[in-house]
Amino acid sequence: MSTNKRNYIFDFDSTLTKVEALDVLAEITLENNPKKDEIIQEIIDITNLGIDGEISFTESLERRIKLLKANKADLSGLIKALKKQVSKSIESNKEFFEKFAEDIYVISCGFKEFIDPIVKEYNIPTERVYANTFEFAKDGEIIGFDADNVLSKHNGKIQCLKDMNLTGEIQVIGDGYSDYVTREAGVADKFFAYTENVSRVKTTENADHIAPNLDEFLYINDLPRNISYPKNRIKILLLENVHSDAFDKLSKDGFAVETVSKSLSEDELIEKIKDVHVLGIRSKTNVTQKVVDAAEKLMVVSAFCIGTKQIDLEACKEKGIVVFNAPYSNTRSVVELAIGEIIMLMRSVFQRSTEIHNGQWNKTAEGSREVRGKKLGIVGYGNIGKQLSILAEALGMHVYYYDVEDKLSLGNATKMDSLSDLLSISDVVTLHVDDNAANKNFFGEKEISQMKDGAHLVNLARGFVVDIPALVAALKSGKLAGAAVDVYPEEPRKNGEFHTELKGLPNVILTPHVGGSTEEAQRDIADFVPSKIMAYMNSGNTVDAVNFPNIRLPRQTKAHRFLHIHKNVPGVMAKINKILAKYDLNITGQYLSTDPKVGYVITDLDKEYNIEVIEKLRKVEGTIKFRVLY
Numbered sequence: 001m002s003t004n005k006r007n008y009i010f011d012f013d014s015t016l017t018k019v020e021a022l023d024v025l026a027e028i029t030l031e032n033n034p035k036k037d038e039i040i041q042e043i044i045d046i047t048n049l050g051i052d053g054e055i056s057f058t059e060s061l062e063r064r065i066k067l068l069k070a071n072k073a074d075l076s077g078l079i080k081a082l083k084k085q086v087s088k089s090i091e092s093n094k095e096f097f098e099k100f101a102e103d104i105y106v107i108s109c110g111f112k113e114f115i116d117p118i119v120k121e122y123n124i125p126t127e128r129v130y131a132n133t134f135e136f137a138k139d140g141e142i143i144g145f146d147a148d149n150v151l152s153k154h155n156g157k158i159q160c161l162k163d164m165n166l167t168g169e170i171q172v173i174g175d176g177y178s179d180y181v182t183r184e185a186g187v188a189d190k191f192f193a194y195t196e197n198v199s200r201v202k203t204t205e206n207a208d209h210i211a212p213n214l215d216e217f218l219y220i221n222d223l224p225r226n227i228s229y230p231k232n233r234i235k236i237l238l239l240e241n242v243h244s245d246a247f248d249k250l251s252k253d254g255f256a257v258e259t260v261s262k263s264l265s266e267d268e269l270i271e272k273i274k275d276v277h278v279l280g281i282r283s284k285t286n287v288t289q290k291v292v293d294a295a296e297k298l299m300v301v302s303a304f305c306i307g308t309k310q311i312d313l314e315a316c317k318e319k320g321i322v323v324f325n326a327p328y329s330n331t332r333s334v335v336e337l338a339i340g341e342i343i344m345l346m347r348s349v350f351q352r353s354t355e356i357h358n359g360q361w362n363k364t365a366e367g368s369r370e371v372r373g374k375k376l377g378i379v380g381y382g383n384i385g386k387q388l389s390i391l392a393e394a395l396g397m398h399v400y401y402y403d404v405e406d407k408l409s410l411g412n413a414t415k416m417d418s419l420s421d422l423l424s425i426s427d428v429v430t431l432h433v434d435d436n437a438a439n440k441n442f443f444g445e446k447e448i449s450q451m452k453d454g455a456h457l458v459n460l461a462r463g464f465v466v467d468i469p470a471l472v473a474a475l476k477s478g479k480l481a482g483a484a485v486d487v488y489p490e491e492p493r494k495n496g497e498f499h500t501e502l503k504g505l506p507n508v509i510l511t512p513h514v515g516g517s518t519e520e521a522q523r524d525i526a527d528f529v530p531s532k533i534m535a536y537m538n539s540g541n542t543v544d545a546v547n548f549p550n551i552r553l554p555r556q557t558k559a560h561r562f563l564h565i566h567k568n569v570p571g572v573m574a575k576i577n578k579i580l581a582k583y584d585l586n587i588t589g590q591y592l593s594t595d596p597k598v599g600y601v602i603t604d605l606d607k608e609y610n611i612e613v614i615e616k617l618r619k620v621e622g623t624i625k626f627r628v629l630y
């Protein structure tokens, strides 16, 4: 007789819990044993041999119990510890265990003595827990197990399932080979390799489906779940050697993260971007209109650096793609390099060093000066310019600055009304203007001619800001005594050969765009940017987005959240609210933020709602993107 009924058979150790219970028991019982680490390792090895089918399960159990030297009294400590080790996505999906209580079983080669109390809290009564039982000596010592129980035997789960004589489809969810064999033997209809805690090749390669968490399993089966879309299905692509902390952080949060060490060309990116939800780049990857057009699923572009001009921010906005960056994380690194270079230039250190490298001793004070008392001209008094101002003053420099915006002076720095005034008095000019396109060739022949004879120029901003042939000419003619250049009009996408007209000129420090490339800065960026990505993906927050209305949302508790991005044209909000009213939804909060082009409205609702409303909201004229979080 055909039936739609499904039975869900869960493994216990490393599936319902993050750990192998007998390993935890060993930690407890061997606490004061001087050979504790050795014995625990032996127990872990035996456990794995059993799980992978390398030794018979009975043998694995016998050997471990001998090594454990456990007593009944130790079990309460074990249960307490296991309660804290329930798998994250199991814990967050209690609703499934409540609603499908009748269809859920545990089949484990572990022991009922500790499994029952844990799974009872997930609505699984002892009658639906199939597991081994301990044998105790009079003093409570665990001396063995019930050898008649099929689960104490090799491939015991197959026999156990057969004996249960269940009707309907049987789905087995587990991390071990011993779970998979039920499918191989034909007693289970589907096997889900559960990899939230451990991933075993022998299990995953044979599985019908790999479930990195319970959310994925529930999603595949269209069962009630805590989150609308499993995070492991959200693909994050990180380019340009972004610090590994970013990978760790985002993977740990459950996303599927791929890293590529270099930047990709437009064509390569168009090919790759199709199924990407979040893209992470640095300064070398251009996210053009064409890339945005090809990005069918893209929700976030994150610059793991300060500059965002490599991204078509408007194209992103019009497609509802939120852009984040790290506006301060590498500021200090750039400032320190600027200070170092100013000193090196004024002392001609690189020239002296090159001479020695070439076998020449040239001890001279000519053209070598202290920075103390010299005039530093900062062009662009933003985050970097200001911090440099403070550090340079601490070195005894007199700081002058020029900015197109009205910027408050820090310390004793003097604001200049015009660029030419600043250039005419400065011993060193350092450029820290932002990367907007209007600054292309901003510093050329005219500006250089306004500088003092024998002055120095530092460019750590953007390559296109300085007219390189004009700088080369000024250095060759002796108009300028030296320069430090970190950024170039054309920079390669990956490490390798590179040529610039500045090559070989004396007292010119050339670095490959490393102003922000310090361990500290990269680590800080890898902390800051993922936190913005997670805040948006997990709860809709757009605080610090560079192209999008910023909105800080309250924490979402036991509610559904509708996130609607639309063109900012009259009437959209009215239409959205009309639909919400028609479906009689109980709105617990609504938040709106707009800019001239887009509107971003977030609506929090009570748990239950008619699913039809989603389609209606998607169809509101002017909708750019819509998603649901719960």
Ligand SMILES: NC(=O)c1ccc[n+]([C@@H]2O[C@H](COP(=O)([O-])OP(=O)(O)OC[C@H]3O[C@@H](n4cnc5c(N)ncnc54)[C@H](O)[C@@H]3O)[C@@H](O)[C@H]2O)c1
Binding pocket: 306, 307, 327, 330, 331, 334, 379, 380, 381, 382, 383, 384, 385, 402, 403, 404, 405, 407, 432, 433, 434, 435, 439, 442, 460, 461, 462, 486, 487, 513, 514, 515, 516, 517
């Ligand atoms: N070399 C590197 O590795 C590296 C690292 C980080 C930042 N950067 C670059 O450094 C630059 C400065 O970064 P920030 O964080 O201080 O930026 P910021 O936006 O905080 O400051 C830039 C300042 O420049 C001013 N400005 C813009 N155009 C100007 C002009 N033509 N004349 C005078 N002032 C002008 C702006 O008003 C602003 O105050 C950016 O171009 C950034 O991309 C380079």
Ligand SMILES: O=C(O)[C@H](O)COP(=O)(O)O
Binding pocket: 282, 283, 284, 304, 305, 306, 307, 308, 330, 513, 514, 516, 517
């Ligand atoms: O924009 C920036 O922060 C700097 O140019 C550094 O860029 P990078 O991350 O490519 O080194």
